[in-house]
Amino acid sequence: MLQLFLLFMSFSLAVEALHAFIQDESEHKHYLIVSAVTNLLVNLLGVWFFRNYARVNIAYRKAEDMNCHSICLHVLADSIRSAGLVLASWLLSLGVENAEVLCLGLVSAAVFVVILPLFRATGGVLLQQVPANVPTSAFNKCLRQVAALEEVSEVTRSRFWELVPGRAVGSLSILVKGGENDHSVLHYVHELYHDLGIQDLTVQTDHV
Structure with a gap:
């Protein structure tokens, strides 16, 4: 379920970036930046806790490996989103136009790339595909x-x-x-x- 949620988050960020581009609603929200920085620090602590699973691709030797990897990627994706908000705020302070659109697009693509291998592995188990490690x-x-x-x-x-x-x-x-x-x-x-x-x-x- 976490894989589907992260995939949905990736697409929702892409839609949010497109909406911001059309409406031109980019603005510097200081209260959001404080929340983003705090959230980023907490998530980085979570990534360190699951550091053994902090990789995009991993060989699953047991079911617990996939669960822990899924949790780690969830925290990592949330960290990427918070980092994107911080980066957008900094670029807006420098006067960069459409900084929010750019950062949301980059975050959406990064989350999609991070979650795709796990989504494929989960889909292979649910669809009862031939084991990928055996030719x-x-x-x-x-x-x-x-x-x-x-x-x-x-x-x-x-x-x-x-x-x-x-x-x-x-x-x-x-x-x-x-x-x-x-x-x-x-x-x-x-x-x-x-x-x-x-x-x-x-x-x-x-x-x-």
């Missing part, structure tokens, strides 16, 4: 290795996705030749995909 060629190679087993007649319905950040799961169906032992095939398949990074694998076996 498609690796999955294809595993399928070929399973299909090449003498006991296996066909491999179908293979599906792999990231359940939560850092935890990949999957399922597939194997058609085993009649009379063959399932246990050796299942052991081989589970070991093969476990080495690939699939923690939980559901394998359905049927006999010809």
Whole structure:
């Protein structure tokens, strides 16, 4: 939800910048600057507290990593907004025209760039996409290795996705030749995909 809020904030700042440009309402509001400076200092303290996650891109090894990264980026985006207000005030004091429009546009673009990688990662989990850290060629190679087993007649319905950040799961169906032992095939398949990074694998076996 924080990702959606930050994305909305980015677009709202862009709209606010466009409105300020059309209406030409740029003015030096001292009471807003005091609030912006205070807010910036508090947010910078928050960024320092979450300094281990203060990066735009990060490898999520567990669900908590995404939550902490989301909180950090939220604080960072708010810091960027406060810094934009301070910068706009300084430029207006120097007599720069449309300083508020310029700063709001820069802040909007910066917030969008900061939140986009996290938004993509969250979308990948919600849409149950193939784990980004495992190349498609690796999955294809595993399928070929399973299909090449003498006991296996066909491999179908293979599906792999990231359940939560850092935890990949999957399922597939194997058609085993009649009379063959399932246990050796299942052991081989589970070991093969476990080495690939699939923690939980559901394998359905049927006999010809």
